[in-house]
Amino acid sequence: MNRFFAVCSLSLAMGLSPVAKALSQDEVLALHQQLLTLDTHLDTPAHLVEPGFDIMARHSPQDSQVDVPKMNEGGLDGGFWAIYSPQGPLTQAGFEKSRDTALLRAMAIHKMVDTHPAVFTFTTNPAEAPAIAKAGKKVVFISMENAYPLGEDISLLATFYKMGLRMVGPVHFKNNQFGDSATDPDGAKWHGLSPLGKALVAKANQLGIVLDGSHSSDAVTEQMIALSKTPIMLSHSASKAIYDHPRNASDALIKKLAASGGVIQVNSYSSYLKALPANPERKAALTALYQNFESLSNPTAEQLADFKAKRHAIDAKYPPVHADFDDFMHHLLHILKVAGPKHVGIGCDWDGGGGVNGMMDVSALPKISARLLKAGYSKADLVDIWGNNALRVLKAAEDYAASLKP
Amino acid sequence: MNRFFAVCSLSLAMGLSPVAKALSQDEVLALHQQLLTLDTHLDTPAHLVEPGFDIMARHSPQDSQVDVPKMNEGGLDGGFWAIYSPQGPLTQAGFEKSRDTALLRAMAIHKMVDTHPAVFTFTTNPAEAPAIAKAGKKVVFISMENAYPLGEDISLLATFYKMGLRMVGPVHFKNNQFGDSATDPDGAKWHGLSPLGKALVAKANQLGIVLDGSHSSDAVTEQMIALSKTPIMLSHSASKAIYDHPRNASDALIKKLAASGGVIQVNSYSSYLKALPANPERKAALTALYQNFESLSNPTAEQLADFKAKRHAIDAKYPPVHADFDDFMHHLLHILKVAGPKHVGIGCDWDGGGGVNGMMDVSALPKISARLLKAGYSKADLVDIWGNNALRVLKAAEDYAASLKP
Numbered sequence: 099m100n101r102f103f104a105v106c107s108l109s110l111a112m113g114l115s116p117v118a119k120a121l122s123q124d125e126v127l128a129l130h131q132q133l134l135t136l137d138t139h140l141d142t143p144a145h146l147v148e149p150g151f152d153i154m155a156r157h158s159p160q161d162s163q164v165d166v167p168k169m170n171e172g173g174l175d176g177g178f179w180a181i182y183s184p185q186g187p188l189t190q191a192g193f194e195k196s197r198d199t200a201l202l203r204a205m206a207i208h209k210m211v212d213t214h215p216a217v218f219t220f221t222t223n224p225a226e227a228p229a230i231a232k233a234g235k236k237v238v239f240i241s242m243e244n245a246y247p248l249g250e251d252i253s254l255l256a257t258f259y260k261m262g263l264r265m266v267g268p269v270h271f272k273n274n275q276f277g278d279s280a281t282d283p284d285g286a287k288w289h290g291l292s293p294l295g296k297a298l299v300a301k302a303n304q305l306g307i308v309l310d311g312s313h314s315s316d317a318v319t320e321q322m323i324a325l326s327k328t329p330i331m332l333s334h335s336a337s338k339a340i341y342d343h344p345r346n347a348s349d350a351l352i353k354k355l356a357a358s359g360g361v362i363q364v365n366s367y368s369s370y371l372k373a374l375p376a377n378p379e380r381k382a383a384l385t386a387l388y389q390n391f392e393s394l395s396n397p398t399a400e401q402l403a404d405f406k407a408k409r410h411a412i413d414a415k416y417p418p419v420h421a422d423f424d425d426f427m428h429h430l431l432h433i434l435k436v437a438g439p440k441h442v443g444i445g446c447d448w449d450g451g452g453g454v455n456g457m458m459d460v461s462a463l464p465k466i467s468a469r470l471l472k473a474g475y476s477k478a479d480l481v482d483i484w485g486n487n488a489l490r491v492l493k494a495a496e497d498y499a500a501s502l503k504p
Numbered sequence: 505m506n507r508f509f510a511v512c513s514l515s516l517a518m519g520l521s522p523v524a525k526a527l528s529q530d531e532v533l534a535l536h537q538q539l540l541t542l543d544t545h546l547d548t549p550a551h552l553v554e555p556g557f558d559i560m561a562r563h564s565p566q567d568s569q570v571d572v573p574k575m576n577e578g579g580l581d582g583g584f585w586a587i588y589s590p591q592g593p594l595t596q597a598g599f600e601k602s603r604d605t606a607l608l609r610a611m612a613i614h615k616m617v618d619t620h621p622a623v624f625t626f627t628t629n630p631a632e633a634p635a636i637a638k639a640g641k642k643v644v645f646i647s648m649e650n651a652y653p654l655g656e657d658i659s660l661l662a663t664f665y666k667m668g669l670r671m672v673g674p675v676h677f678k679n680n681q682f683g684d685s686a687t688d689p690d691g692a693k694w695h696g697l698s699p700l701g702k703a704l705v706a707k708a709n710q711l712g713i714v715l716d717g718s719h720s721s722d723a724v725t726e727q728m729i730a731l732s733k734t735p736i737m738l739s740h741s742a743s744k745a746i747y748d749h750p751r752n753a754s755d756a757l758i759k760k761l762a763a764s765g766g767v768i769q770v771n772s773y774s775s776y777l778k779a780l781p782a783n784p785e786r787k788a789a790l791t792a793l794y795q796n797f798e799s800l801s802n803p804t805a806e807q808l809a810d811f812k813a814k815r816h817a818i819d820a821k822y823p824p825v826h827a828d829f830d831d832f833m834h835h836l837l838h839i840l841k842v843a844g845p846k847h848v849g850i851g852c853d854w855d856g857g858g859g860v861n862g863m864m865d866v867s868a869l870p871k872i873s874a875r876l877l878k879a880g881y882s883k884a885d886l887v888d889i890w891g892n893n894a895l896r897v898l899k900a901a902e903d904y905a906a907s908l909k910p
Contacts, residue, residue: 190659194659194662194663197663198662198663198666201607201663201666201667202666202667205611205614205667208611208614208615208618209614209618212614212615212618212619213618213619213621215619253596253600256600256604257600257603257604257607260604260607260608261607261608261611
C-alpha cells in the first residue's frame with residue numbers, strides 16, 4: 099500500500115469523503131499520474147541553499163514538503179520554483195543584500211537542475227512542459243515572490259528574466275517600493291502600485307513575465323489586472339468569501355481576474371483557510387527562533403541542525419494547528435464555482451507555510467484529483483486546473499512580448 | 505605515442521631544444537603530471553555559452569584551446585576561469601547589458617562544474633586546490649577580466665564575490681570607469697585609477713579578491729600595488745624588456761611587483777611576444793566578422809556554425825601568424841630572472857588569443873616544464889611557478905579579508 103492509499107484510507111477512517119464513486123482508488127491514481135500537474139508556488143528553493151539538503155532524499159514535511167520521492171508519489175510534475183525574499187528595509191543596503199540573495203537563489207534553482215539532469219528540466223517555454231512531464235521529468239519554471247530584491251533598478255527584472263524568471267509578484271507581507279501588501283499592519287501606503295510598481299508591470303509585460311497578485315493588496319491586484327497587457331495570476335491565494343482574510347480574494351476580484359483571462363491558484367496555507375485558535379506562545383517562540391536564524395546569512399550544517407532541533411522542539415511543545423483538507427477543498431470548490439475551471443489552479447505554498455491535515459506534503463496531491471472528480475469535474479477540467487490554465491497565462495505573456503519584437 | 509611526445513618529437517625535428525638532459529621524456533611528463541598546474545587566465549567560459557559546446561569533447565585549438573581531453577593530456581589541473589567582458593560604452597545601458605552577460609557567465613561556469621561533478625570542482629579556497637588535483641579533478645576558480653560590468657555600482661563586486669569571484673582586473677583594451685587601459689588608442693584618461701577604481705581596490709581588499717593588473721596601464725598597476733593591502737597579480741602578461749608592447753611589464757615594474765609579494769603569470773599571446781608581420785586583411789576580415797557576431801546576443805547553433813565557418817575561411821585565406829614556443833620561453837625565462845621563481849607563474853590567455861607555434865593549446869603544457877628543468881629550475885621551483893605562487897597571493901587576499909571580520 100503506497101502513501102496515497104494510506105492517505106485515502108485515513109481519509110475514509112476520518113470520515114472524509116471517499117474518492118470518486120465511478121472510479122476506484124487505483125483508477126483515480128492512474129488518471130492523476132497521467133495529468134500534467136503543476137504547482138505555481140513552490141518555496142522549496144529556500145531549502146536548496148541549506149547545507150546538506152538533498153532534493154533527491156525523502157524529508158519529513160517539517161523539513162521539506164517537496165522532494166523527488168514525494169513528487170513521484172504525489173504525481174507532481176513540477177511548477178514554479180520561487181525566488182522568495184523576505185521584506186527588508188527600503189534602503190540601498192537592504193536592496194543590495196536582497197538582490198544578491200535572490201541572484202544566488204536563482205543559481206541554486208539552476209544548480210538543482212544541473213546536478214540532476216535526469217530528474218529535472220528547466221524551461222521558460224510553456225509548450226515544453228507536457229513533453230518534459232511525459233518523459234518522466236520534473237518541470238522547473240522560475241518565479242519571484244516579492245520584487246523587493248530589484249531595489250529601485252527595474253533593469254534587474256531583465257537580469258532575472260535572462261536567468262529564466264517568468265513570473266513576479268511585487269510584494270510580500272509588507273508594503274515596499276512597488277506597492278502595497280495585503281497584510282502590512284500599517285495599512286496602505288501607495289493605495290495600489292507605486293509609480294515604480296507601474297513601471298514594473300510595464301517591464302514585465304515587455305519581457306514576457308507573468309504578474310502575480312498573491313500577497314498584493316486588492317488595489318494592487320486590481321491595478322495589475324487593469325494595467326497588464328496580458329492576464330495575471332494569483333499564484334497561491336484562497337477565497338475571501340469562505341474566510342475573510344486580507345490574503346484571500348473576494349468573489350468580485352476573482353470574477354474580474356477570470357474575465358481578464360487570469361487564473362487563481364488555490365492555496366493550502368492553514369491560517370488563510372479558516373479561523374484557527376490563537377497560539378501566541380508558539381508564534382513568539384518561532385519569531386524568536388527565526389530572528390536569530392535569519393541573522394546567520396550562511397549557516398553551517400551545525401547551525402542548521404541546531405535550528406531544526408529547536409524548531410522541532412517548538413513543534414513538540416506548542417504543536418502547530420492546521421486547517422483540514424476539507425477546508426482547502428471548500429476554498430477550491432468555491433473558487434471553481436466563481437471563476438469556472440478555466441481560471442483556477444493549484445498553488446499550495448509548499449515549504450512556505452502551506453499544508454493542511456490530510457495533505458501535509460505533495461505526496462497527498464492525488465486526493466485533490468479524487469475530490470474534484472467526485473465533485474463532478476471532468477478529466478478535461480482536471481487537465482486545465484492542474485496545468486493548462488497556468489500555462490495559458492504564461493504563453494499569453496510570452497506571446498505579447500514576442501509581438502513587441504521587430 | 506601521445507600528443508605530448510608528438511609535440512616533443514616535433515620540437516626536436518624543428519630544431520627546438522630537447523627536454524632536460526637529466527630526465528627522459530617519460531620522466532618529465534611524469535613529473536609534470538604530478539605537479540599542481542594552474543593557468544590564471546582561461547577565457548574558455550566564453551565558449552561555455554555557445555550552443556552545443558561540450559567541455560568534455562576534444563576541439564581544434566581554433567574552437568577551444570581548453571577542454572577536458574586536452575587538459576588531461578597536458579596535465580593542466582585548472583585555474584582561473586574568466587568572466588570576460590568586452591569594453592562597451594560608459595552608459596547605464598552599456599553597464600546593464602554587460603552586468604547581465606557577466607552574471608550569466610558566472611552561472612555558466614558553475615553549470616560546467618555542476619553538470620560534470622566528477623570532473624570539475626569549484627572552489628574559492630586556495631588550500632583546497634592541491635587535494636582537488638590529487639583527486640584527479642579540475643580546479644575551478646573564478647576571475648573577472650574587465651570590471652566594466654560592475655557599472656558604477658561597486659556593491660556588485662560583492663555579488664560576484666558571493667558567486668565565487670576571487671580575482672578582478674579593472675580594465676580591458678580601453679579605459680573605463682575604473683581606470684586606464686594599457687592599450688587605449690586615446691591614451692590615458694585618468695592617469696591611473698579613477699576615484700571609482702580606487703574604491704574598487706578597497707572593496708576587493710575588503711572582500712578578499714585579488715587585484716589583477718593585466719590590461720591595466722602601468723600607472724594603474726603601480727597604483728594598485730601601492731594601494732592594495734595584499735599582493736596583486738598580473739594574470740597574463742609578458743616582458744617589456746623582451747618586446748616593447750604596452751601590454752607587457754617592464755623589468756622595473758616586475759621588480760616592484762615581486763618586492764610587494766605579487767606574481768606575474770606569463771602570457772603566450774603572440775603579438776605581445778614579438779613583432780609580427782602586419783596582417784591588415786586578416787584584421788579587417790576578423791573585425792567585420794566579430795562585429796556582426798557580437799550583435800547577436802544569443803546566437804543559435806546555426807548562427808554559431810556559420811560564424812565558425814566564416815572564421816575558418818578567414819584563417820584559410822589570411823593565415824594567422826603566431827610567435828613561436830621559443831619566444832614564449834624567452835619571456836618566461838627573462839621574467840623568472842627578473843622576479844625570481846617565487847613571483848612568476850603561467851597565464852597563457854587560452855581561448856583569449858593565446859597560443860604559439862609549438863604550443864597551440866593546453867595539451868602542450870608539459871613542454872614548459874621540460875624547458876624550465878632544462879634551464880636549471882628545480883622541481884620545487886616548478887611547484888611554485890605552476891601553482892603555489894598564485895595560490896599564495898590568493899591566500900593573502902583571503903587572510904586579509906578574514907582579518908577585518910570581527
